[in-house]
Amino acid sequence: MSANNFTIVSTPGKKISLERNSHPCPKCRHHASVQLMRSERQFILFNKCISNSMRVRYECSKCKWKNEELPSYPEEFNYLPSEDELLFGYTMDTDSSSHISSLSGAY
Structure with missing residues (x-):
């Protein structure tokens, strides 16, 4: 194995949408910008995977709002x-x- 193949520190991550429907954002009030997302991240040190982390939460694509749960919507959203x-x-x-x-x- 050559020295050029070693990765000192890397944090590749990916996001996957877990649902097709969208929800209104409680922060920016955009009517359909929040979706349930799964984020995966790996920490690699000298070509060895140190840790894997996965998180599932709601995220807004417009204002970057994030939360584990959707808030209960006031009547104005309904x-x-x-x-x-x-x-x-x-x-x-x-x-x-x-x-x-x-x-x-x-x-």
Whole structure:
């Protein structure tokens, strides 16, 4: 074995997504940037593996937020606006077409 093949210190790591669906981030509020990830890392010294570590946690791809668990989401994350609310910022009242009810507390 030649001296050129020795690795003094190396920390190669890889990340693997464990789920296809995404979750909203509690920090940056991006609607679909958090996924469950598995991180693997090896510490190698003089071509001998010293330690292996593996961690599973949720990570945000936008703001780098990380946590072992997803937080329980407040109601604002569960709220899905209607098409009228997305386009116009208000909803049409179903009782009276001439009356426009404004969207309160959604933003």
